[in-house]
Amino acid sequence: MAEQVDPCALLLKNSGEKTVELAMATAQEVVNRLDNVVLNIAISGETGAGKSSLVNAIRGLTDTDDGAAPTGVTQTTSEPTPYPHPTMENVTIWDLPGTGEPGFKPKKYIKTVQFKTYDFFIIVSATRFRQNDIVLAKEIKRNKKKFYFVRTKIDRDVEEEVKKGVLEEQTLPTIREDCEKNLNELESPPVFLITSRDLSRFDFQNLVETLEAELPEHKTQALVLSLPVYSQRSLEKKYNIFKKAAWASAITAGAVGGIPVPMVSIAFEFTVILSFLTKCYFSFGLDDKTLAKLSKRVDQPIQEMVRESSLVMAVAEKTFNAKKVAARLSATGGMDALCSILPVAGCIVGVAMSFITTQRALLEGLNEFHKLAKKVIEMAKLE
Template sequence: MADQQDYLRALLKDFGEPTWEWAIAKAREMVDRLDNITLNIAVTGETGAGKSSFVNAIRGLQEPAEGAAPTGTTETTMEPTMYPHPTLPNVNFWDLPGIGTSHFKAKTYLKDVKCQNYDFFIIVSASRFKENDMMLANEIKKKKKNFYFVRTKTDIDVTNEERKGVTEEATLQKIRNNCLENLRTLGSPSVFLITTENLARFDFQELVNNLERDLPDNKRDAMVMSLPIHSKESLDKKYNIVKKAVWAVAFASGGIAAAPVPGLSLLCDVAMIVLFLIKCYYSFGLDDGSLEKLSKRVNKPILEEQQLEYRLLPHDLCS
């Protein structure tokens, strides 16, 4: 008993609060912030730039999956459309209409799409950034919002140039120089080259690193947890967030209080723990859909026994 109480006192010290009551109050605040903080990400650019495909890719979905944004060669987004994250509904991706169309004039675009609703903007282009993109960036800057230039469909250009004997490195440098030349009036903004077919290629991780740098802590965690796992670095970042959150959930749920410490309730909020574990389950890509995508990407079949075990996990937790 004494050893257990010494251990619990050490945990309390690590949590940085003088009493259990204060530690639990702080933990509940942290859990509420983790669950309730809202992040709204706007994806914009000209029609046909691949905005909807980007929204799907960053949410770990592909059309025709349920909840995926419709894609096509014509204008498919006629009004700002919110696509909540499949498993973290407090993280919302907004597919905005193409700028400069007959429905959304460039001069009134930000007002029409309600600029104030979004935390930051991702400006997408499939070729070179044009006058409308620069006008949009300048207006976003006036609103004191962050924006990021993303050049999509990079893999297509790399493949086409390789057929001509041009190396991937040379093609990427050419694309980057061309984008920066068109954006020279904005100074030297970063341009991130990506392909929605495989986020592990090119500059997607660098884009994520920049978003993390610019977001406040609470919104940064929400964004990192929402992204599909595309690299070891992205996996490590999710792990570190979960590692920090585990103690907060344990304290807030009363799980720590189940130990025989005088004056603490023996009740344990099992629902809070289950909800947290289910979020982790989906965030780490252990659901069937994510496992199947991973299997195709690495060309390794999923063992039926493993798939069945993972499929049953959330239901077992809730029962």
């Protein structure tokens, strides 16, 4: 049998609060943060620089996917185009109009694109940064917003240099220095070298880490969860966010049903587990769309491997088949009970369950997804 743990003590420990009331308020905040944080990322730069491709890469899409921003098209729009994240609807990547036209007016541009909308700007170039990029950065700064310089299409440069016998290790610092020198008017801010074709290469991780250090914590969380899994490190960050949020989801399972604490017997809502695991599932990139693309790209049977997990399948099919999910979660005493009491798909179970059992179920599901996602990274050799 499971060991006796005092749910109240566990709640206080997990929340870091002194009273149950404060812990409940914190829990609600943690849960809201998983869903409701609004993040708006602006991608700017000259026409042809690679803005739309970066918009797609950040959203985990290739240029030919449904809903992808059109790329390689020469016509320009004068309006910013919002591209909502495919699975986190509060995260939007904005494809801004090109800045390269003669007579470009940064002040007017900033006004037209409604700079207040964005949490930060990414200024993209596939060559050295131009005067337009520099004046735009100055204007963004004057409006007290942050900007980051991204030099994209590095895969292409590296490839071309390799053909001439120049190694990648030599090419990268040369490009970096050249770009940074060109930005000395702005006191040479860092330039992040990336390729939208593969975010696991070059400086994308550094860019994300710089953003993490500079954005408010809740925005950072939305950013980390919304980015595709492109490395072991990016997965670990997501995992830690979910791990820290599990207790809060577990406790609000009771509160959502309008049932307040008594701690020991909170009404247990099965849909909470599924909603939590569905978020993990998409954020870890375990969904069919993502895996089908990855399997094809790296020519490995990754999708098949993941689909062997019945927990994944239950979440994927939205069958909300409680027995299937519960049976897959390891057979702790609590889980056995769960199997026997959860009758119909998707319904709220009016059975009293403890916060501890719910939390355990969330963590076990999370751990299984984490293991699978790690295996995906290994099979795809994403490092």
